[in-house]
Amino acid sequence: MTNASRGPERHKGPVTLRGEAIPPSTADERLLDSRTRDEWKTKDAWRALRILSEFVEGFEELSDLPPAVSVFGSARNKPGTPEWDLAERVGAALARAGYAVITGGGPGMMEAANKGAAEAGGLSVGLGIELPFEQKLNDWVQIGIDFRYFFARKTMFVKYASGFVVLPGGFGTMDELFEALTLVQTRKVTRFPVVLMGTDYWAGLLDWIRGTMLTGGKIGEHDLDLICLTDDPDKAVEHILEADQAIADRAAAKAAADQKAADRATS
Numbered sequence: 457m458t459n460a461s462r463g464p465e466r467h468k469g470p471v472t473l474r475g476e477a478i479p480p481s482t483a484d485e486r487l488l489d490s491r492t493r494d495e496w497k498t499k500d501a502w503r504a505l506r507i508l509s510e511f512v513e514g515f516e517e518l519s520d521l522p523p524a525v526s527v528f529g530s531a532r533n534k535p536g537t538p539e540w541d542l543a544e545r546v547g548a549a550l551a552r553a554g555y556a557v558i559t560g561g562g563p564g565m566m567e568a569a570n571k572g573a574a575e576a577g578g579l580s581v582g583l584g585i586e587l588p589f590e591q592k593l594n595d596w597v598q599i600g601i602d603f604r605y606f607f608a609r610k611t612m613f614v615k616y617a618s619g620f621v622v623l624p625g626g627f628g629t630m631d632e633l634f635e636a637l638t639l640v641q642t643r644k645v646t647r648f649p650v651v652l653m654g655t656d657y658w659a660g661l662l663d664w665i666r667g668t669m670l671t672g673g674k675i676g677e678h679d680l681d682l683i684c685l686t687d688d689p690d691k692a693v694e695h696i697l698e699a700d701q702a703i704a705d706r707a708a709a710k711a712a713a714d715q716k717a718a719d720r721a722t723s
């Protein structure tokens with residue numbers, strides 16, 4: 457028998473699998489693949505309970521977080537590159553402003569942002585995902601949760617954050633960016649700031665959004681209002697702080713108006 461700890465490892469929610477115990481597919485894949493039709497009747501009801509347990513676990517662990525910001529970006533960047541440095545600096549700037557930093561808990565920009573936050577004395581959170589290849593939370597994560605299902609994990613990124621910082625990245629990063637923009641556009645979240653960092657990287661996409669999407673009437677001018685584009689970590693933090701302040705001001709104004717109405721009713 458081989459020593460299982462020397463081989464590859466897979467995290468499936470709270471479960472760690474090594475060696476022969478690693479299944480050939482992931483939980484997300486088994487749920488979503490229509491070729492597993494024969495399992496729908498027998499397995500999906502149990503899967504629903506596992507999905508529920510991911511929400512319960514996430515809500516339980518994250519409900520005491522201080523105000524937080526979710527930071528996204530490529531899993532592929534290596535330390536020592538300008539983009540890694542930018543991610544580390546924005547993690548640190550957010551921590552100094554009192555925000556916990558939530559990332560996908562993986563390598564690349566996620567690790568850089570977690571490192572920046574942890575070294576600046578902030579709280580560094582990683583929401584990992586089961587992937588079909590070996591994967592572990594990066595060493596800078598202080599609170600880590602491993603998810604089986606992408607959609608449960610994505611709820612946590614939005615629910616516990618005051619905003620998103622999006623660094624250069626690939627499909628995963630685009631998915632997270634456009635989910636945030638869709639939630640803002642459809643008013644599922646209100647005043648949720650989205651900061652794009654890396655002006656050169658985003659220029660082509662933003663030109664296309666303005667030149668093709670907007671001109672073609674597929675979005676409205678105001679849909680772009682909440683995007684802030686910058687290379688400056690302090691400006692990114694300032695933008696999120698301003699959005700938080702606007703929410704606080706609105707809540708205070710509403711509380712004052714409610715109190716006035718209550719006073720009038722009792723006088």
Ligand SMILES: CC(C)=CCNc1ncnc2c1ncn2[C@@H]1O[C@H](COP(=O)(O)O)[C@@H](O)[C@H]1O
Nearest residue numbers: 528529530531532560562585625626627628629
């Ligand atoms: C080396 C490698 C590819 C590791 C993948 N390991 C990962 N671990 C955790 N989250 C991830 C990972 N890959 C993609 N993501 C998610 O998708 C985004 C990055 O995807 P991408 O590299 O831009 O498309 C991250 O913000 C993260 O939330």
